[in-house]
Amino acid sequence: MSAMIDPFGRRHVYLRLALTHRCNLNCTYCRPSGCGTVTTGPILPSGSILRLVRIFAALGICKVRLTGGEPTLRPDLPDLVSRIAAVQGIGTLALTTNGVTLGSLAAPLRRAGVENLNVSLDSLRRERFLKITGRDLLPAVLKGIGAALEAGFEPLKLNTVVMGGVNDDELLEFVELARSKPVNIRFIEYMPFRENGWSREGFVSHERMRERIERVHRLVPVGQGEHTGGVAKDFSVEGFRGQISFITPLSDVFCDRCNRLRVTADGKLKTCLFAPAGLDLAKALAREASDAAVARLILEALASKPEKHPEAEELRAGQDLPMNEIGG
Numbered sequence: 001m002s003a004m005i006d007p008f009g010r011r012h013v014y015l016r017l018a019l020t021h022r023c024n025l026n027c028t029y030c031r032p033s034g035c036g037t038v039t040t041g042p043i044l045p046s047g048s049i050l051r052l053v054r055i056f057a058a059l060g061i062c063k064v065r066l067t068g069g070e071p072t073l074r075p076d077l078p079d080l081v082s083r084i085a086a087v088q089g090i091g092t093l094a095l096t097t098n099g100v101t102l103g104s105l106a107a108p109l110r111r112a113g114v115e116n117l118n119v120s121l122d123s124l125r126r127e128r129f130l131k132i133t134g135r136d137l138l139p140a141v142l143k144g145i146g147a148a149l150e151a152g153f154e155p156l157k158l159n160t161v162v163m164g165g166v167n168d169d170e171l172l173e174f175v176e177l178a179r180s181k182p183v184n185i186r187f188i189e190y191m192p193f194r195e196n197g198w199s200r201e202g203f204v205s206h207e208r209m210r211e212r213i214e215r216v217h218r219l220v221p222v223g224q225g226e227h228t229g230g231v232a233k234d235f236s237v238e239g240f241r242g243q244i245s246f247i248t249p250l251s252d253v254f255c256d257r258c259n260r261l262r263v264t265a266d267g268k269l270k271t272c273l274f275a276p277a278g279l280d281l282a283k284a285l286a287r288e289a290s291d292a293a294v295a296r297l298i299l300e301a302l303a304s305k306p307e308k309h310p311e312a313e314e315l316r317a318g319q320d321l322p323m324n325e326i327g328g
Protein backbone atom coordinates (compact mmCIF):
# COMPACT_ATOMS: atom_id res chain seq x y z
CA MET A 1 0.00 0.00 0.00
CA SER A 2 1.22 3.57 -0.65
CA ALA A 3 2.42 5.92 2.09
CA MET A 4 0.04 8.58 3.29
CA ILE A 5 1.39 11.74 1.72
CA ASP A 6 -1.15 14.48 1.09
CA PRO A 7 -1.13 17.01 -1.77
CA PHE A 8 0.96 19.39 0.38
CA GLY A 9 3.71 16.80 0.83
CA ARG A 10 2.89 16.00 4.46
CA ARG A 11 3.57 12.40 5.43
CA HIS A 12 1.04 11.03 7.93
CA VAL A 13 2.41 8.71 10.59
CA TYR A 14 0.21 9.53 13.60
CA LEU A 15 -3.37 8.41 14.27
CA ARG A 16 -5.54 9.68 17.12
CA LEU A 17 -8.36 7.29 17.87
CA ALA A 18 -11.31 8.37 20.04
CA LEU A 19 -12.56 5.27 21.88
CA THR A 20 -15.79 6.66 23.31
CA HIS A 21 -17.94 9.82 23.32
CA ARG A 22 -18.54 9.48 27.06
CA CYS A 23 -16.63 11.39 29.69
CA ASN A 24 -16.70 11.45 33.48
CA LEU A 25 -15.92 15.19 33.50
CA ASN A 26 -17.78 18.05 31.90
CA CYS A 27 -15.09 20.62 31.16
CA THR A 28 -16.44 24.02 30.22
CA TYR A 29 -14.00 24.55 27.35
CA CYS A 30 -14.39 21.10 25.82
CA ARG A 31 -18.13 20.60 25.47
CA PRO A 32 -20.87 22.86 24.17
CA SER A 33 -22.68 24.36 27.14
CA GLY A 34 -25.24 22.17 28.81
CA CYS A 35 -24.53 18.93 26.99
CA GLY A 36 -24.05 16.98 30.24
CA THR A 37 -21.58 14.24 31.02
CA VAL A 38 -23.08 11.43 28.97
CA THR A 39 -23.11 11.47 25.23
CA THR A 40 -24.57 8.37 23.71
CA GLY A 41 -24.46 6.96 20.22
CA PRO A 42 -22.80 4.04 18.51
CA ILE A 43 -19.08 3.53 18.95
CA LEU A 44 -16.72 1.36 16.97
CA PRO A 45 -16.46 -2.15 18.42
CA SER A 46 -12.99 -3.43 19.31
CA GLY A 47 -12.83 -5.75 16.29
CA SER A 48 -13.36 -2.80 13.93
CA ILE A 49 -10.80 -0.69 15.79
CA LEU A 50 -8.22 -3.42 15.42
CA ARG A 51 -8.94 -3.91 11.75
CA LEU A 52 -8.60 -0.15 11.23
CA VAL A 53 -5.32 0.02 13.11
CA ARG A 54 -3.93 -2.78 10.93
CA ILE A 55 -5.05 -0.94 7.78
CA PHE A 56 -3.56 2.35 8.97
CA ALA A 57 -0.33 0.63 10.05
CA ALA A 58 0.03 -0.87 6.58
CA LEU A 59 -0.36 2.66 5.20
CA GLY A 60 2.52 3.95 7.34
CA ILE A 61 0.97 4.94 10.67
CA CYS A 62 3.49 4.10 13.40
CA LYS A 63 2.09 6.06 16.34
CA VAL A 64 -1.42 5.66 17.77
CA ARG A 65 -2.91 7.80 20.54
CA LEU A 66 -6.06 6.61 22.28
CA THR A 67 -8.34 9.40 23.39
CA GLY A 68 -12.03 10.22 23.70
CA GLY A 69 -14.32 11.27 25.45
CA GLU A 70 -12.54 9.60 28.31
CA PRO A 71 -10.81 6.48 26.93
CA THR A 72 -10.51 4.83 30.35
CA LEU A 73 -14.32 4.54 30.49
CA ARG A 74 -14.12 1.86 27.85
CA PRO A 75 -14.44 -1.37 29.83
CA ASP A 76 -12.26 -3.43 27.48
CA LEU A 77 -9.42 -0.90 27.51
CA PRO A 78 -6.41 -2.92 28.80
CA ASP A 79 -7.29 -5.80 26.47
CA LEU A 80 -7.77 -3.45 23.52
CA VAL A 81 -4.47 -1.73 24.32
CA SER A 82 -2.52 -4.98 24.30
CA ARG A 83 -4.07 -5.99 20.98
CA ILE A 84 -3.29 -2.62 19.37
CA ALA A 85 0.25 -2.66 20.78
CA ALA A 86 0.79 -6.02 19.07
CA VAL A 87 -0.14 -4.73 15.59
CA GLN A 88 2.88 -4.88 13.33
CA GLY A 89 4.23 -1.40 12.54
CA ILE A 90 2.80 0.35 15.61
CA GLY A 91 5.92 1.60 17.36
CA THR A 92 4.36 3.98 19.89
CA LEU A 93 1.08 3.61 21.68
CA ALA A 94 -0.02 6.68 23.66
CA LEU A 95 -3.09 7.57 25.70
CA THR A 96 -4.65 10.85 26.78
CA THR A 97 -6.80 10.77 29.91
CA ASN A 98 -8.22 13.09 32.54
CA GLY A 99 -6.54 10.85 35.11
CA VAL A 100 -9.65 10.20 37.23
CA THR A 101 -9.34 6.40 37.00
CA LEU A 102 -5.56 6.10 36.80
CA GLY A 103 -5.26 5.20 40.48
CA SER A 104 -6.30 1.67 39.55
CA LEU A 105 -5.59 1.69 35.81
CA ALA A 106 -2.10 3.18 35.43
CA ALA A 107 -0.20 -0.04 36.12
CA PRO A 108 -2.47 -2.32 34.02
CA LEU A 109 -2.27 0.12 31.10
CA ARG A 110 1.50 0.23 31.31
CA ARG A 111 1.67 -3.58 31.38
CA ALA A 112 -0.71 -3.75 28.41
CA GLY A 113 1.61 -1.60 26.30
CA VAL A 114 0.81 2.11 26.71
CA GLU A 115 4.16 3.81 26.36
CA ASN A 116 3.31 7.52 26.54
CA LEU A 117 0.71 8.89 28.90
CA ASN A 118 -0.79 12.40 28.88
CA VAL A 119 -2.96 13.54 31.77
CA SER A 120 -5.13 16.62 31.35
CA LEU A 121 -5.22 18.87 34.39
CA ASP A 122 -6.31 22.50 34.30
CA SER A 123 -6.21 23.51 37.95
CA LEU A 124 -4.40 22.48 41.11
CA ARG A 125 -7.06 24.14 43.26
CA ARG A 126 -9.93 21.96 44.29
CA GLU A 127 -12.70 24.59 44.06
CA ARG A 128 -11.52 25.72 40.67
CA PHE A 129 -11.14 22.18 39.37
CA LEU A 130 -14.78 21.61 40.35
CA LYS A 131 -15.82 24.79 38.55
CA ILE A 132 -14.00 23.88 35.34
CA THR A 133 -14.87 20.17 35.23
CA GLY A 134 -18.19 20.01 37.06
CA ARG A 135 -16.82 17.26 39.37
CA ASP A 136 -14.99 17.41 42.70
CA LEU A 137 -12.35 14.94 41.56
CA LEU A 138 -9.02 16.72 41.90
CA PRO A 139 -7.87 14.31 44.68
CA ALA A 140 -8.60 11.33 42.40
CA VAL A 141 -6.60 12.91 39.56
CA LEU A 142 -3.63 13.67 41.82
CA LYS A 143 -3.74 10.08 43.08
CA GLY A 144 -3.85 8.93 39.45
CA ILE A 145 -0.81 11.04 38.59
CA GLY A 146 1.05 9.47 41.52
CA ALA A 147 0.08 5.99 40.34
CA ALA A 148 1.21 6.79 36.79
CA LEU A 149 4.63 7.94 38.00
CA GLU A 150 4.92 4.83 40.14
CA ALA A 151 3.99 2.66 37.18
CA GLY A 152 6.97 4.12 35.32
CA PHE A 153 5.38 6.59 32.91
CA GLU A 154 8.33 8.92 32.55
CA PRO A 155 8.22 11.68 31.54
CA LEU A 156 4.56 11.95 32.40
CA LYS A 157 2.94 14.68 30.33
CA LEU A 158 0.43 16.98 31.99
CA ASN A 159 -1.78 18.96 29.58
CA THR A 160 -3.07 22.29 30.83
CA VAL A 161 -5.36 24.45 28.72
CA VAL A 162 -4.58 28.02 29.73
CA MET A 163 -7.63 30.30 29.93
CA GLY A 164 -7.34 33.99 30.75
CA GLY A 165 -9.17 34.89 33.96
CA VAL A 166 -9.81 31.20 34.71
CA ASN A 167 -6.49 29.48 35.47
CA ASP A 168 -3.73 31.66 34.00
CA ASP A 169 -2.71 32.70 37.53
CA GLU A 170 -1.58 29.08 38.16
CA LEU A 171 1.21 28.92 35.57
CA LEU A 172 3.97 29.05 38.18
CA GLU A 173 2.27 26.49 40.40
CA PHE A 174 2.19 24.08 37.47
CA VAL A 175 5.83 24.80 36.60
CA GLU A 176 6.72 24.03 40.23
CA LEU A 177 5.51 20.44 39.73
CA ALA A 178 8.45 19.90 37.39
CA ARG A 179 11.01 20.83 40.03
CA SER A 180 11.35 17.38 41.53
CA LYS A 181 9.09 15.17 39.41
CA PRO A 182 9.79 13.70 35.95
CA VAL A 183 6.81 15.52 34.44
CA ASN A 184 6.46 17.54 31.27
CA ILE A 185 3.97 20.37 31.85
CA ARG A 186 2.39 21.25 28.51
CA PHE A 187 0.61 24.58 28.41
CA ILE A 188 -1.95 24.50 25.59
CA GLU A 189 -3.46 27.55 23.96
CA TYR A 190 -7.22 27.59 24.40
CA MET A 191 -8.87 26.75 21.08
CA PRO A 192 -12.28 28.02 19.99
CA PHE A 193 -15.10 25.59 19.28
CA ARG A 194 -18.78 26.12 18.90
CA GLU A 195 -20.27 27.28 22.24
CA ASN A 196 -17.15 26.52 24.30
CA GLY A 197 -16.85 29.95 25.89
CA TRP A 198 -13.75 31.03 23.92
CA SER A 199 -13.22 34.76 23.55
CA ARG A 200 -10.39 36.87 22.19
CA GLU A 201 -10.05 38.48 25.64
CA GLY A 202 -9.69 35.09 27.35
CA PHE A 203 -6.99 33.95 24.96
CA VAL A 204 -3.48 33.74 26.41
CA SER A 205 -0.83 33.29 23.74
CA HIS A 206 2.23 31.15 24.44
CA GLU A 207 4.38 34.31 24.32
CA ARG A 208 2.42 35.77 27.22
CA MET A 209 2.64 32.52 29.18
CA ARG A 210 6.35 32.33 28.55
CA GLU A 211 6.93 35.93 29.50
CA ARG A 212 5.20 35.40 32.87
CA ILE A 213 7.19 32.24 33.62
CA GLU A 214 10.47 33.84 32.58
CA ARG A 215 10.03 36.56 35.18
CA VAL A 216 10.89 33.80 37.66
CA HIS A 217 12.62 30.95 35.81
CA ARG A 218 15.21 30.64 33.09
CA LEU A 219 13.81 28.52 30.25
CA VAL A 220 16.27 26.71 28.01
CA PRO A 221 14.98 25.48 24.64
CA VAL A 222 15.46 21.76 24.01
CA GLY A 223 15.25 19.95 20.63
CA GLN A 224 11.94 21.21 19.31
CA GLY A 225 9.08 18.75 19.23
CA GLU A 226 11.30 15.70 19.42
CA HIS A 227 8.87 13.93 21.69
CA THR A 228 5.66 15.19 20.19
CA GLY A 229 5.83 14.81 16.44
CA GLY A 230 6.89 18.40 16.07
CA VAL A 231 4.06 20.43 17.57
CA ALA A 232 5.42 21.41 21.01
CA LYS A 233 7.99 24.03 21.96
CA ASP A 234 9.96 22.26 24.68
CA PHE A 235 12.05 23.85 27.44
CA SER A 236 14.03 22.72 30.40
CA VAL A 237 13.91 24.85 33.53
CA GLU A 238 17.25 25.47 35.15
CA GLY A 239 17.64 23.15 38.14
CA PHE A 240 14.40 21.25 37.47
CA ARG A 241 13.98 17.53 36.84
CA GLY A 242 10.98 17.89 34.52
CA GLN A 243 10.37 20.09 31.50
CA ILE A 244 7.75 22.49 30.26
CA SER A 245 6.28 22.89 26.78
CA PHE A 246 3.93 25.16 24.92
CA ILE A 247 1.42 23.95 22.33
CA THR A 248 0.50 26.80 20.03
CA PRO A 249 -2.36 25.89 17.67
CA LEU A 250 -3.40 29.54 17.33
CA SER A 251 -0.41 31.83 17.82
CA ASP A 252 2.07 29.71 15.87
CA VAL A 253 0.11 27.45 13.57
CA PHE A 254 1.82 24.13 12.88
CA CYS A 255 -0.39 22.93 10.01
CA ASP A 256 2.59 22.76 7.65
CA ARG A 257 4.06 19.99 9.86
CA CYS A 258 0.78 18.19 10.52
CA ASN A 259 1.33 14.44 10.40
CA ARG A 260 -1.89 13.31 12.04
CA LEU A 261 -5.26 11.89 11.26
CA ARG A 262 -8.17 11.41 13.63
CA VAL A 263 -10.94 8.87 13.90
CA THR A 264 -14.00 9.80 15.98
CA ALA A 265 -15.56 7.33 18.42
CA ASP A 266 -18.24 6.42 15.87
CA GLY A 267 -15.66 5.84 13.17
CA LYS A 268 -15.55 9.04 11.10
CA LEU A 269 -12.22 10.08 9.65
CA LYS A 270 -11.12 13.65 10.31
CA THR A 271 -8.18 14.79 8.23
CA CYS A 272 -7.91 18.00 10.30
CA LEU A 273 -9.02 18.72 13.87
CA PHE A 274 -11.10 21.56 12.51
CA ALA A 275 -12.39 19.91 9.33
CA PRO A 276 -15.86 18.36 9.26
CA ALA A 277 -16.02 14.65 10.04
CA GLY A 278 -15.63 12.94 6.69
CA LEU A 279 -15.28 9.35 5.50
CA ASP A 280 -17.50 6.97 7.48
CA LEU A 281 -15.06 4.19 8.29
CA ALA A 282 -17.65 2.16 10.21
CA LYS A 283 -19.70 1.91 7.03
CA ALA A 284 -16.61 1.31 4.90
CA LEU A 285 -15.51 -1.57 7.14
CA ALA A 286 -18.98 -3.12 6.97
CA ARG A 287 -19.21 -2.70 3.18
CA GLU A 288 -15.70 -3.53 2.01
CA ALA A 289 -14.49 -7.09 2.38
CA SER A 290 -10.89 -6.21 1.62
CA ASP A 291 -8.57 -4.03 3.69
CA ALA A 292 -7.06 -2.71 0.46
CA ALA A 293 -10.44 -1.22 -0.55
CA VAL A 294 -10.77 0.57 2.84
CA ALA A 295 -7.19 1.81 2.48
CA ARG A 296 -8.03 3.29 -0.94
CA LEU A 297 -10.93 5.22 0.60
CA ILE A 298 -8.61 6.56 3.31
CA LEU A 299 -6.10 7.72 0.69
CA GLU A 300 -8.89 9.41 -1.29
CA ALA A 301 -10.00 11.26 1.87
CA LEU A 302 -6.43 12.30 2.62
CA ALA A 303 -6.20 13.87 -0.83
CA SER A 304 -8.70 16.52 0.27
CA LYS A 305 -7.03 17.40 3.60
CA PRO A 306 -7.03 21.20 3.93
CA GLU A 307 -3.69 23.00 3.79
CA LYS A 308 -4.39 24.74 7.10
CA HIS A 309 -7.17 25.37 9.57
CA PRO A 310 -9.26 28.58 9.44
CA GLU A 311 -8.69 31.63 11.65
CA ALA A 312 -9.96 31.68 15.26
CA GLU A 313 -13.16 33.63 14.67
CA GLU A 314 -14.20 31.30 11.88
CA LEU A 315 -13.43 28.24 14.02
CA ARG A 316 -15.55 29.60 16.80
CA ALA A 317 -18.55 29.83 14.53
CA GLY A 318 -18.08 26.74 12.45
CA GLN A 319 -16.74 23.61 14.21
CA ASP A 320 -19.10 20.71 13.59
CA LEU A 321 -18.23 18.52 16.59
CA PRO A 322 -17.31 19.31 20.20
CA MET A 323 -13.86 18.21 21.43
CA ASN A 324 -15.22 15.32 23.46
CA GLU A 325 -16.41 13.77 20.19
CA ILE A 326 -13.07 14.27 18.44
CA GLY A 327 -10.51 13.64 21.14
CA GLY A 328 -8.36 16.75 20.85
Ligand code: SAM
Nearest residue numbers: 030068069070096097098120159190191323328
Ligand atom coordinates in the same frame (compact mmCIF):
# COMPACT_ATOMS: atom_id res chain seq x y z
N1 SAM B 1 -10.78 12.88 28.36
C1 SAM B 1 -9.41 12.89 27.96
C2 SAM B 1 -8.67 14.05 28.60
O1 SAM B 1 -9.29 14.80 29.36
O2 SAM B 1 -7.48 14.15 28.36
C3 SAM B 1 -9.17 12.87 26.46
C4 SAM B 1 -10.02 13.74 25.59
S1 SAM B 1 -9.74 15.48 25.72
C5 SAM B 1 -10.87 16.08 24.52
C6 SAM B 1 -8.17 15.64 24.93
C7 SAM B 1 -7.44 16.95 25.12
O3 SAM B 1 -8.13 17.99 24.45
C8 SAM B 1 -7.31 17.38 26.58
O4 SAM B 1 -5.95 17.57 26.90
C9 SAM B 1 -8.06 18.69 26.62
O5 SAM B 1 -7.50 19.58 27.53
C10 SAM B 1 -7.91 19.17 25.17
N2 SAM B 1 -8.91 20.19 24.82
C11 SAM B 1 -10.24 20.07 24.85
N3 SAM B 1 -10.83 21.23 24.48
C12 SAM B 1 -9.84 22.10 24.21
C13 SAM B 1 -9.80 23.45 23.79
N4 SAM B 1 -10.90 24.15 23.57
N5 SAM B 1 -8.60 24.03 23.60
C14 SAM B 1 -7.44 23.34 23.82
N6 SAM B 1 -7.42 22.05 24.21
C15 SAM B 1 -8.60 21.43 24.42
